[in-house]
Amino acid sequence: MTAAFQVGSARIMRIPELHWDNADPQKLYPDIDAEALAVFGSALTSGSFNPVTGTLSQGTHAWLVQVAGLNLLIDTATGNDKPLPAAPALDHLHTPFLEHLAAAGVQPEQVNVVLHTHIHADHVGWNTRLHHGKWVPTFPKARHIFSAIEARYGASNDRIDPAPDLPPEILGRPDHRPLPRVYADSMLPVIEAGLGETIIIDGQEVLAGFSFHPTPGHSIDHASIRLRSDGAEAWFTGDVMHHPLQVYRPDLRSVYCEFVQPAERSRRWFLEEAADTGSLCFTSHFAETGAGYVRRRAAGFAWEFA
Template identity: 45%
Template structure:
């Protein structure tokens, strides 16, 4: 089982689903500069880039938070049995994700909040599972929380031209069922406390309504940043957007906000796609930032 982190009285555990190692850095980051590899090879290889230096390594996972009051999941990875033909690596998966959650001491019935940073394919899949041919909420006692801007974007047919039809598939099988079940809470993140010790911050750009989740407990802090960064190279090059960022300027602004937050508040960062432990700390050196896995 993955390491358990402690933030005050809260515990955080990574629930892994998949490792991705097929993207070249040039594909993931259109601004990629090969000189970066020469400078940072000592920590990139082999955990964050493969031995051939031609592919970055990423993780798809969920963060499980347990406080004295709540059992919370941050994002729900890709899910099993989902039709994702446009992304073969994610198509019709059959992973032991729920078994891994159980190994961490949590059954689906124990989860009371699922907080979705955004509604992309690899963040909402385990919202639902296939039961007798019908997509049903995986976590029957949970409130599923996501932003109004995400819901508005994904529910609007005007946003589904031919090239974006996949968004509708994701929304239909992984989001609509929890709405129809009356388990959705759609919010306007503004940095105020949503639950005791849990705050939701707007970090748009990668997607229209992406949220970061702040956790404060007993004087310690953590931040769950969604896809503000896909790989730790962006700590060193925050101006580099991934190929998946929908609004480039907003994405850069949100990334800078997150890096400043982490460095200024000494908060532990829990990433959505960094490999290895997927968690660490950001420090400031002059006008730049540095990353260290924890």
């Protein structure tokens, strides 16, 4: 059973999907230099970096938040059976994710709200499941809250509804576009079932205690989600960072970031915010507990697992 964290009156548990120990730093971070791990490898814990093989550990997971009588999921990982040939590690998965959710005491129909940091394959996949050859909502009683811009861009990417005004010029030219079929398979069935709710990412509270803050770059309208409960604060980071190494080297962009320079600006903003507030951070891809704190060090930031 995954350990539970307490933030005010909110109880938070990691719902695991995948874990791997063989991530190649040069593939994950195309601009990495030899100095990055030579200098900061010793600061990384053994559950995140193997100095013998030189590989990184990561995972995919969702976060279950139980507060005020509600069961909320922050993102929904990759899902089973999703056709993702461009991402072989995620293609046609068969994982016991729902069994892990049940072990935390929650069945799919008991999920009240799903909050999405962004619409990428490994963050929205369990929104739907395959039933008699058709994608249907996995959480049939849940409000699914997500960026209106992310949804429009996803629909355009899947050639469902064009959005010629996207991406906005302020983000610059995208390094690449999102994977195809993610919106069609994992978002559209939820929307057609009347379970989707689009929002503007502007820092406003969208649900008691929860607010979406703009951290664009990794995706077109990526958000980091802040939780405030009984005087305590936590952040759900989304993909502002993919590994603790980026806490030490925020200049490193992941291969998955769509808009490279905005992604770095968002990462640096978030690190300042997290360090200043001392808030507990719930990440999307860090291994080990997946949660921890950003600490200040003499020339930047450090990561401390909770």
